[in-house]
Amino acid sequence: MMTYIVFILSVIFVISFVGFSSKPSPIYGGLVLIVSGGVGCGIIMNFGGSFLGLMVFLIYLGGMLVVFGYTTAMATEQYPEVWVSNTTVMGVFLLGLLMEVMLVLYVLKSEEVGVVFKFSGVGDWAIYDTGDSEVFSEEIMGVAALYSYGAWVVIVTGWSLLVGVLVILEVTRGD
């Protein structure tokens, strides 16, 4: 099972995305987002990116999602919608689940899957130890490169965040 752990985790990832895309109340969307964040962290860590996975847990789940949860709790209604309370939501959720199950069966059964790009069934999802960079970890060097060669990206991202705050304040301010 451990060779196919990335495949399993990505299936759970897609199922949890279907879970919040079928639009229950935001509280339940946040719940499923926690699951998807954790599973996404698992996927990244299986590719060797332990630092980035930690970032996902700390900053995304522990920072942004907590704030989201608090604000949603302030603005929630008395009987929030679950997946089974509304026929539409349940229908969309089941449809998404059905499509994912069919896709998984297709990938598992056939030798080669050629949807947009060809990959050979489940084989390509297994993690191989390429053994190239045993000295240093690639993803830590990537993060370090972001702050040295990629200074422009940091500037643009920081400016986008600032303008994002200004835009949101401006839009919600009203008259």
Add this chain to the structure above:
Amino acid sequence: MNPLIFTTILMTVLLGTMIVMMSSHWLMIWIGFEMNLLAIIPILMKKYNPRTMEASTKYFLTQATASMLLMMAIIINLMHSGQWTITKVFNPTASIIMTSALAMKLGLTPFHFWVPEVTQGISLTSGLILLTWQKLAPMSILYQISPSINLNILLTMAVLSILVGGWGGLNQTQLRKIMAYSSIAHMGWMTAVLVYNPTLTMLNMLIYIMMTLTMFMLFIHSSSTTTLSLSHTWNKTPLTTTLILITLLSMGGLPPLSGFMPKWMIIQELTKNSSIILPTLMAIMALLNLYFYMRLTYSTSLTMFPSTNNMKMKWQFETKRITLLPPLIVMSSLLLPLTPMLSILD
């Protein structure tokens, strides 16, 4: 809006388009598009009524979907070529998806439905920014990936856009919707020649922006958003009726005016590439555009409906001061003799 914040947000719109036009990394281009989208939302919502909020939401949804499609095309390109630089797109699927995403951002058919509704819901100045500045970024990306665009898809979208832009504008009396359908048709002309000679796309974009700027500024000057209120300009500033006439005929592509230059060059370029039916169809469908411009000039400049005597002295607010209006009017009508200077655009 607080002037400092408004300036910051406007500068971010500029910065987003600049990042898109000057980046060589696909991810930065995507970031530029998102920054552009994020920052233009409060500009579209300058007045707080439900119509502007609905228009901004529609704009946000369509542009965000287009950005998602763009990201998917970027990742498929990454999977097949292994690199992030923006040259040509190495995979036909990625090329088709990217063309569709950029067509959604521009408002080409079959993704044109948001353009009239969004343009109608926002103020004239915001509509001006929407129809001119926001077209620069996607067009620059189309220019850069033009060697690898699937010709069939792009030409189909272009011809359908010219048809929809002409046909859809026929029943409109709201000026902003007329300008929106005119934008759809002009985008169709621009993308039709993109694969053959991208320089002409840039020429068409330049002249289209000048003409649209002029038209919008004339509308802002007379504070008119419907055909009916435009037909009262003889009362407010009689000079602008002539200017509206000249600029509208230039937008329709009539010969001695500068709007003829891009159409002429595009038809010439298409016939040089041995496609004759296509430019004939495009020229015929541009007549639909000319028809509703002519209808605007008929009610504005060419006729004066019978009115009572007290309408001849109309009370109005102080006239807005529009910067750069005279040079724009001159440029959007008199540039045709400068056509041999096209060689500098290479």
